[in-house]
Amino acid sequence: MKVSVEASAEKRGRGRRSAAEVRSEVLTATVRLLFEEGMQAVTFERIARESGASKTTLYKWWPSPGAIAAEAYFASSEPTLEFPDTGDLHADLVAQLTAFVTLLTDEKVGKPITELIGAVQIDPDVADVWSRTYALPRRELARQRLRVSQLTGELNAEADLDIMVDQLWGACYHRLLILKVPLADLNVDRLVTYSLRGAGSGT
Amino acid sequence: MKVSVEASAEKRGRGRRSAAEVRSEVLTATVRLLFEEGMQAVTFERIARESGASKTTLYKWWPSPGAIAAEAYFASSEPTLEFPDTGDLHADLVAQLTAFVTLLTDEKVGKPITELIGAVQIDPDVADVWSRTYALPRRELARQRLRVSQLTGELNAEADLDIMVDQLWGACYHRLLILKVPLADLNVDRLVTYSLRGAGSGT
Numbered sequence: 001m002k003v004s005v006e007a008s009a010e011k012r013g014r015g016r017r018s019a020a021e022v023r024s025e026v027l028t029a030t031v032r033l034l035f036e037e038g039m040q041a042v043t044f045e046r047i048a049r050e051s052g053a054s055k056t057t058l059y060k061w062w063p064s065p066g067a068i069a070a071e072a073y074f075a076s077s078e079p080t081l082e083f084p085d086t087g088d089l090h091a092d093l094v095a096q097l098t099a100f101v102t103l104l105t106d107e108k109v110g111k112p113i114t115e116l117i118g119a120v121q122i123d124p125d126v127a128d129v130w131s132r133t134y135a136l137p138r139r140e141l142a143r144q145r146l147r148v149s150q151l152t153g154e155l156n157a158e159a160d161l162d163i164m165v166d167q168l169w170g171a172c173y174h175r176l177l178i179l180k181v182p183l184a185d186l187n188v189d190r191l192v193t194y195s196l197r198g199a200g201s202g203t
Numbered sequence: 204m205k206v207s208v209e210a211s212a213e214k215r216g217r218g219r220r221s222a223a224e225v226r227s228e229v230l231t232a233t234v235r236l237l238f239e240e241g242m243q244a245v246t247f248e249r250i251a252r253e254s255g256a257s258k259t260t261l262y263k264w265w266p267s268p269g270a271i272a273a274e275a276y277f278a279s280s281e282p283t284l285e286f287p288d289t290g291d292l293h294a295d296l297v298a299q300l301t302a303f304v305t306l307l308t309d310e311k312v313g314k315p316i317t318e319l320i321g322a323v324q325i326d327p328d329v330a331d332v333w334s335r336t337y338a339l340p341r342r343e344l345a346r347q348r349l350r351v352s353q354l355t356g357e358l359n360a361e362a363d364l365d366i367m368v369d370q371l372w373g374a375c376y377h378r379l380l381i382l383k384v385p386l387a388d389l390n391v392d393r394l395v396t397y398s399l400r401g402a403g404s405g406t
Contacts, residue, residue: 118323118324120380135383136382163390163393166377167374169377173381180333181334190363194363197403
């Protein structure tokens, strides 16, 4: 995972890479910069140097370094934040939200992600990429898991899935971004119980 | 409400103001700058010029212009965001949250507040003032209203009020800050129904 400047210089000497390879290496380098040095290290200059991509390529593909960070975060967090489906919705939501809270409670991830979300509020280009490549796809994954439980009858077929998503993940972000109180104090099990009962499940 | 540079120069000529007066005029001038010109106009320089306070005073009382903005926003939004108590918790929460959503849906308020919340994620001094002078006091006001309903038996006495607050206001912030979808599409009545039912009320 750790790629030094020398290693990326070597890569440059490795011959022509496909666009998909360059894209993937840019995202990997950006996530590394974000988590190791924070948002202030995420510049076109540094990303170009660390990934071996040219700055021209970066300018062409992304409107700002923050936009690369938003896309890179989605790609890197996908395995950690996947939605289990064991047939028990309450347990699956607790597992997913606990992984999410644990990820953000880790200072090395929580701080840069909070800064990235700060950039999302200030720069409309970052907001656009964040919303399209991270937040809305993640909401769709959550909806898909909830729809499975609507089909099996575990969750009320009429439940407003978007409100459930807002209540579940919104509660976590509320503590992280607005209240600035420790996320670790959130009782995830109770949050899930309230949200499922509120939407009309038997949990 | 509109105070020109000339008017604030006049104020300076009006003789010595008390610390409380200066503080109040600083907050008024800052809210005006924030809503009329956005966060980028909120600098010590501009606040000093518009309020007639010296920059030395500002430096002494606040760690950063963003910190003044956070405190000023709480003071200015207090009347709009007050918690009604008509004895009907569902109706009162819908009324308060509708006022909150309406305030943030107004582009002239929503945009600078979103930018201010962005600054909260990036600058720890702004985060500290925002949390102490806006977010935590507002949570306490919400808890107080919920506690009244616990006493009357309208709300389950065992309900976790902090999770309810996270679900209700967190849902709104989730759309505003994370998803970047129109807040106006949120069905506030249904959000309140889900949150009250989830916490164990008869609503």
